[in-house]
Amino acid sequence: MKLDVNGRAHEVDADPATPLLYVLREDLKLNAAKFGCGLGQCGACTVLADGEAIFSCITPLSVVQGRRITTLEGLGTAEKPGPMQRAFIELQAAQCGYCIPGMMMRAQALLEHKPAASEAEIRAALQPNLCRCGTHMRIVRAAVRAGELMRGKS
């Protein structure tokens, strides 16, 4: 199967019914997308397919073939963090951090469509994603800040 992940083409040897999450983590050795429930209930596995946030834990490979997949790794690196990552570092928006990649990807999906999204819109967009540490206030502030950074405000 061919997969387009973070702008690179990958050839993976897996059953087309395999959920994308397992291929991202195991074949492509990407860490950011996490297993949380495998049921589409928590958002820990959130990645983008053609800019749209999806639950990679319940999305079979066959469905994303030919689509542009973006994971958190595609937004920047520790050395060169992108705006979303800079915002989360600036606001120290993590406790254990396990839910955070999924939160960032869902916020990214919203802000790519609507860079000036309001705080209320960000909260509504994040509804599918769970955080157990109670980092929600910071997650919202960081997503608002990421929007500002994307719009070129410093």
Added chain:
Amino acid sequence: MNRREFIATGGALIVSFALPVWGQKLPGALDKEPLLDAWLRVGADGRITVFTGKAELGQGIKTAILQIAAEQLAVDMNAIELVTADTALTPNEGYTAGSNSMKDSGTAVLHAAAQAREILIAEAAKRLGVPAGELSAQAGEVRTRDGRRVAYGALVQNELLHVRAAPQSKLIARIADRKYMGKPVARVDIPAKVTGGAAYVHDLRLPDMVHARVVRPPSYGAKLKSVEMEPVAKMAGVLKIVRDGSFLAVVAAREWIAVQAMRALRTHAQWEETRKLPRDVYATLAQLPSQDSVIAGADAQPPQGARLLQAEYRRPYQLHGAIGPACAVARYENGALTIWTHSQGVYPLRGAISELMSMAPERVHCIHLEGSGCYGHNAADDVAADAALVARAVPGTPVRVQWMREDEHAWEPYGPAMITKVRAALDASGNVAGWQYDVWSNTHSSRPGKAGELAAAWSLERPFPPSPPRPIPQPEGGGDRNAIPLYKFPATRVTHHFIPEMPLRVSALRALGGYMNVFSIESFVDELAGAAKADPVAFRLRQLDDPRARDVIRFAAERFGWDAYKKQNGRGRGFAFARYKNLAAYCALAMEVEVQRETGELRVLRVVAAVDSGEAVNPDGIRNQIEGGILQSLSWTTFEAVMYNDARITSRDWGTYPILRFSHVPLAMEVHVIDRPGEHFLGTGEAAQGPAAGALANALAHASGVRVRELPFSPRRLRVTLNA
């Protein structure tokens, strides 16, 4: 070379210092591990390594320890390498729990590093022939006034730091000169976590690693009658099926195959289920035999008089529910076992696993790597045992085991269901004249140390029974944690009714009994204030002496705008306070809520909290912990209860055990840290849960006019209660 060998190879040079100002007992964890080089080492190349037996749980302990060490050693924070909980390398600090990490490990590193700096300066003084008073430590060097410098690395021969701790407060770096301590330093673990770095045990990938999944029994105590393994063993990619009694696991080369094979194997397994779960847990708890101990006021008279109030409060079983299910990697090779685990206690886990596997403890090496959340004794130890058992069946091959969502929901040890009853009398001036408080609870710690505390051990052909449950003694307490009010109520009598028999598996959930006891006490204090026609904040203040308690209360009330508050229809305000364990951080908070009577929807609009954690090493870390504690408690208090039927747990996912989502996150939250430089570090991670529950209950009562005493305040309960 491990630490013991490291120490054994050097000609130990034990230098004894003048008797420390603390007397016999050394501060923090130095008391258990008094050698400086157990806490920090300086290599000949100048590299500094700091060791802590505590584990990073997302609470930011790594960063805080590095801040302390860098400050006291006068080096750059990133010049230090920090090694956390590892049975081959770090001190044995038991569990990372009870909000004790700063008090134990933070205090130990503070004094060890300060003393090490002085030893380095003294050594340089000797070599340079300059009085120590004319030298200063800076950036990993000792410097003279005329510009000469000696690097730390050049000074550390002859086990210079292999000495007993002799803490002296005058050695601690001066508050005015501080660069790191007391500053909101950015957490060192966050960059990797927000860029896809390997940050968790879940991300560990060892060469040739395989994946396993366990087929957990459908209910507590279920016995595997039969299982047809053939069809699953033949599935492509399945490497092995491991069975030992009722312990059943499948190993596969790839993770998704392991998941599918586990599901297939489950359909081929026949179980015998015998355990009955209680229909009405509160009635059951009230009937079970209890061991009663009066923890305060053994000879206090029962409250009496004309103005006598009483109430009963209830708390259901609640989950830790980390977002990522428990995970561990284990490798069994040449009779030795290595386990990478997110357990809160690598040494106790080592003890339990060595018993489980009949191996000498020295042959078991447990290394902590971060997990998802923690919040107490969750399934981290259980999954480590699963991994150990499976790894032994495939020697030489690393095995990664992760629990499925339904495993975690159904099998983790829950926060116990509890009942509290309180009676109090008011005197003529509207103050409390007598207070009688009773709490019924199972244990709040069934942590390992023994094999019988590991879920897999109950299923083996030769099972290990759980150890008899025990209460956690005062002053920390378990079910009776925070059961003694900090208020100066006369004739206070508090009884802990410890119930050994456990209808459901339970253990430590963040704040332990402190969550329920503070919820109960703070609810009832408001009920009393109402009966006394007093303002709830004023009512608290006039019955509280502790000046630091009074400070957080006044601060939170003032920042909230308590006195100027105007009540609107459907809205209300609530206040609560506690000092965690009556000996850790102080936390007071006020909140405003809105409740829809028809739907039972309860929404928190804003929260203002004030916290005093003693000296604040990382104020932003404290704020982060308090914000998290508040939100987690709002989730427990508003939504959470484990569901079950006669035989099985039926809360098996986030649909059947709903928790807080963004729709119910407050619109605003402020956390104010009252810094007390020079004071002891006070644990913070569990300070907010009780007060948040109490304030929510009080705000709900203020908004609706109805006092709800049973948790959670779910829409379903409120629809019924508010319209009764």
